[in-house]
Every structure is written in structure tokens, then in C-alpha cells.
Amino acid sequence: MMKSTPFLRHALCLSVLSALAVSVPVFGNDSSAQDALPSLTIDLKNVTVSGLSSGGYMATQFQLAHSDWVKGVGVIAGGPYFCAQGDITTALAQCVNKVEGEINLEALNEKAKQYETEGKIASLSNMKDAKVWLFHGTQDTRVIAPVSDLLFEQYKLWTDTQNITYINDKPMAHLFPTKNNGVNCMKSESPFIGNCDYDAAGAMLSHLVEDVSTPDESLSGQIHSIDQQKIAGGDAKTLASEGFVYVPESCAQGEPCRAHISFHGCNQYADAVGDAYTTQTGLNEWADDNNIVVLYPQTKKSLFMPLNPQGCWDWWGYASGDYANRDGAQINAVKQLLFSLNSAPSLNKSNGSNND
Incomplete structure (x- = not known):
């Protein structure tokens, strides 16, 4: 496919982002605890990740x-890797609200093998035992079913099917x-959290993490901000x-805890939706009673190059040519954010030595 000019890329970027989410007003975020992050002992060898839309693409990457x-x-x-x-x-033509022509899944998989x-x-052999939970709503017209179906097909090539759940x-x-949080479940509108009588956070974490307990309604912990x-x-x-x-609270008091990274979608960064994504998905409730620290990294909008007017995660290359691998700036940044949470330097060094 012919590469687009800078001007055309600017216009098309706006179009593809609009396909994922609409513009939303800006709200302040004052929900974070401003005290110092407590000393934490985190298992960095058994991390889980998740995300919605552009955050879903980033979670896979x-x-x-x-x-x-x-x-x-x-x-x-989300859709298939790369x-x-x-x-x-290509993102506009095949990876969100339409699929023009045929997506060459074999070529995408070959890119993963090349990387x-x-x-x-990391070695694709690790994927065999990975736990994978996928979701696509039947009324979702922003990322259509054939796109999400291809992600399912891709994971089936890497992962034992018994480890994959696709809702x-x-x-x-x-x-x-x-x-019971958020907007009308049948409408894709800010803050893109739906009152659907369906606990996606619980269904997901119950599949990804062994022996999780159903949470009570109270929260013991706090949301902290990080620089x-x-x-x-x-x-x-x-x-x-x-x-x-x-x-x-259990993690703040020194108990060993797991880590989960949650990637928001387009127009779900904190400057756009306040604390909605960090407080309303249900992840905190499950984390609270299961010793899980949840990292919510945040993008920002940009009206200049690299263009990202709706604060999406990079799944098409606006921030880095290596956006989908370890050398990508955002992937590197989030890894550093995660490792910075752990107060046990020896664990960070040991874990990091396998990944640099």
C-alpha cells in the first residue's frame, strides 16, 4: 500500500481516532491520594494486563x-497484533469500524516471528500457557466483530485454546x-464505561488470575498519583x-501482591474523563480483596506531531516505529512505571535482566 503524505496522515489520523471514540469535554482529576506511594512488594513475574479499544491493542502489544x-x-x-x-x-481501512479487502493474518504473525x-x-513459546480473555459486544460498531474475531484467531495460533475465553x-x-456504573450500555459515549449488568472486570480477572475471591462492596485502598x-x-x-x-490496604501494609496494568481507551485519559476510568470499571473492587495493585498509565492528547488528539495508545506508530515491541517508547515507559512501584530493588533487577 502506498504510504500517505504527512498532510494525508494528519487527516486520516483524525478519521481513525473518530472511528474509535468521539470527542469529549475535559474534566479535572482530583481523586488521587497525594501522599507518598507506600512501600510495595510486587510479584513482577506474574503480571496481567488489559485494555479497551486502543488500550486493548496496547495490552496485546x-x-x-x-x-x-x-x-x-x-x-x-481490540484487533489483531500489528x-x-x-x-x-491501514489502521483506518482494516482495523476499526470496517475491513476493506482481506486482512493477511499470516503476514501479521510473521511480523511477530520477525520481532x-x-x-x-519475548519468545512466542511463552504464549502457549498464557491466559487470554477477549470481549466484543454485539452492538459495537466502532471496532467491528470481524476485527475482534481475527484477534481470537491469532491467539488460537499461539495459545492453548483451553486458556482462551472469548465473550x-x-x-x-x-x-x-x-x-452498574457508567452510561447506557447500548451507547458508546463518554466515559465509555457502561451500566450493562455485566461485571467484565470480574469475569476477566477470574480467568486471568487463579483463585480470586468475589469482592465485597467496600474498598480498603487508595488511588495514588505517580509522576x-x-x-x-x-x-x-x-x-x-x-x-x-x-x-x-493489604499491599500498603507490606503483603506480597500481584500487579495488573489497565490501559484506557481513546478519550478515556484522566484529563478527558476525570477519575471515571480509574474508579468505575470494577477493577479496584476485585483488586482490593485479592491483593492486586492496579497500574493505570495515562496518555495525553496532542494536536501537533506526533498527532494524537484523542489521547489513544499507540497501536499504529504515531510515537515510535517500534510501537508494537520492546523498543517502543510507550511500552518501555509503562514497564518503567510498573517496576518503579516495587520497593524491592533485587526483584526489579532480577526480573529486568531477562527483558532488556
């Missing part, structure tokens, strides 16, 4: 990059389904100043 220690992934309304192939025109050979992602029969729009720019430096230049972390 991050998991493949580090599948030696990211053991499970949940994707709501679908955009580093080109916004594996080059040491840019695709729920009448829900393009949003994060919850039991993404200070922690990740140049790798965080397309991220917001602040990211957020939910820390259960």
Missing part, C-alpha cells in the same frame, strides 16, 4: 513484548461493561504528567 513475565491479557474491543502495520491508512528473532519481543454474545456497545515523566523520562513524552495506581 505489551503482553507479547514481555510474555516471559506478563502471564495474562484481557482485551475489550493490524495497522505502522500505517494510519521474536530480533529479540524485540462475543453480549448486546453491548463500544465501552467497558460494568455491573510518569520523572519515572520514564524520554520514553514518556507522549504520556501525561500523572499516572495512577490503586493500592489495596
